[in-house]
Amino acid sequence: METFYLIDFENVHNDGIANIESMTKEEHVHIFSTQNATNIRQDIFWLKEDRDIKPHLVPVRKQSLDMHLVSYLGYLLGVYGKECSYVIISKDKDYDNIVKFWKEEGYPNISRKEKWPGTASTQRQKTQTVSQTKSNVQTVNSKISAGMAYEFEGDDRSELNLFMQHGLVDIGYDGNSANRICKFVIAHCNDERMLNRIHNDFKNSFNNYSEVYEDVKSILEKFVQSKSKVAKRESQVRSFFGQHxxxxxxxxxxxxxxxxxxxxxxxxxxxxxxxxxxxxxxxxxxxxxxxxxxxxxxxxx
Structure with missing residues (x-):
């Protein structure tokens, strides 16, 4: 399937296209930038010799880049139709309304991602500079186990599933893989030895199970941290209420x-x-x- 990537460079900068060299000849890239954000990595222009990469310099005005990008998306949809895939690369969640609109208009293969969707392992190799020591691993495992030590029901399971889905997609997993991984996590979220059981399931299901397991742990750690902030906030509010x-x-x-x-x-x-x-x-x-x-x-x- 032909895929068109529309890069909001002013938003994601070079980090958002860190894995662009992995693009295939079925992928087409349009990089939108303004004079405020023109420091595009130079090696991209070498890639242009045998890849379809087009820069678009737009005027510096309020939401100018967004409007140009969205307008060009409409142009691509009109020219290439529903059989192609379209991906907006940006951290700006306002694009989600555009994605929703076009999906409702019958274009299912349109999405927004925060980074170029290369393989998770490639992205991790580029960003990871120090390996975790054994003590660090134990600390992370303990934090996760402590933070997950309550009964997950209904809304809690849905919240965990959604958090995990978004986390996996953000680091490069496709939707089907993310769904598959989430099923294992949710299945064991109430188990006493949750991490061990998840690890064993991954070992039986994925060739690169160690990488998948580390990715899942990283996302679970963020989930626990976010829940901790919520719990701390609630405790603060309840204490204040009791006093006043x-x-x-x-x-x-x-x-x-x-x-x-x-x-x-x-x-x-x-x-x-x-x-x-x-x-x-x-x-x-x-x-x-x-x-x-x-x-x-x-x-x-």
Whole structure:
């Protein structure tokens, strides 16, 4: 299948195309950049002699590069149709709306990736400078085991699966491989010796099982770290609530107030959530003013 890559170079820079030399003759690359980001690695121009690589220099204006890239994507879709594959290389998640739009229009082979989708092992070899020592491995394993030491049900399993899927795809695994690996991880997420069981399954299923196992551990470590931050935040909010809201009118809605604080992404969402919970504006005003130390980092006024 012919594949077209549209590179948002201003966003990903040379890191996003670190493995571009692995491209085949069925792959076509369009690199979009502005004068603010023109330091494209020089060896790419040597590759141009026998590879289809085209640079596009666009004007420096707000969202100028994004608009040019998206416009060119539409042009490619019109010329080459649904039988080809199209990949936007960018960390900008706003492109996901474009991907969703074209998929709904009947173009299934369109996606966004943060890096050139070479093999995971190749990317790792380029970025890994020091091998983990035995003690480091034990430390990582202990962190993962401790962080995963609770019962995964429903939403927890879905959250882990999604985190693992994204992590694998981001480092170069294709969708089918990511799905296959995730099934093993989810199957053992509640096992007492989870890592051992995952390792054994990988050993029986993958020729490069050691590499796959290390990739999965790396993603699990990030997952545990993210959950730790969430748990720390919740603990902070609960402690604050206990210190500042002791009247019955607040205690009766304790869990609702805590969830509003934890789940809101802006100060306006916090205020709106409290207004839905209480009809008395004075009560809302008091809560909102009191919890300012907890929400000061949220955007808004």
């Amino acid at each position: 809201f002791q009247k019955k009118i607040y205690v009766d809605c304790k869990e609702e107030i805590i969830q509003i604080i934890l789940k809101s992404e802006t100060k306006q969402q916090v205020n709106n959530g409290l207004l839905k919970l209480y009809s008395d504006g004075t009560v809302v005003s008091h809560i909102y003013k009191t919890i300012q130390p907890l929400i000061r980092e949220l955007p808004g006024k």
